Amino acid sequence: MRAKIETCVPLAPLHNPHALSAIDALDRLAPDLAQYASFDTAFHATMPEVASRYALPPEAEALGLRRYGFHGLSYAAMCRRLPEISAQPLPARLLAFHLGNGASICAIKNGESVATTMGYSPLEGLTMGTRVGTLDPNATLRLVEEIGLSETKALLNNKSGLAGLSGGLSDMRALEEAGTAAAQFAIDHFCYWAIRHGHSLLGAMGGCDAIAFTGGIGENARNIRARILEGFAWLGCAVDPDRNAANPACLTRPGSSPMAWIVPAEEERQIAMNTRALLTDCP
Structure with missing residues (x-):
């Protein structure tokens, strides 16, 4: 299993090497302890073929070039937690925003992923902290012709996104406090592409019954959430500036459609629950 994870390093160069380091460290400290892996892509296995395949011939797809999607652990946790927070069944058509240093959106229909903004790797999709997003x-x-392959990899993964636009700032709090034209443009870019990509996912679901935010920015950046929700005002999504006193996780006025919610990220808990399920099933 470790070898298979290592072959996937090109898909997630900012994450998989660190995960492998943790696996190796634990193996050295407790070689007899069983280890379990939860994969961020698993939630998106339900995407239809038209959503997961690039328009490439079979010989290219055979190299593993297809849309896998990421942040699946976060979206799985959201599907579990939102009904508890809202005291309502999971919405049939949920537009889910995971916004942080890494950012993506997922169209969740009847509890299953039908489309998402990240693709073959977490590099595709939204403007992110240091990743370029769709290019x-x-x-x-x-870029490869001009600066070479290794520099291009570093540029697109580590030096682009909010950091590339703002002159080095990738943290949304720092950007909001900076007050520079470059920082403001980076924020505008982030919100614009979140709104634009979000609308493309509405088509994958045939509408929208609720919107939910999670992740560091999604949970904490009130102004960013408000700007994104303004982009969906035509749906009838009316932001409540005072928040719903009966449920602080609700972002919209009672009666709004779709409703919008904050769902705390619980990726670690989701991993623990997955592991417990595997242990329970073991003979």
């Missing part, structure tokens, strides 16, 4: 492949090829 014309020919632009990537031009």
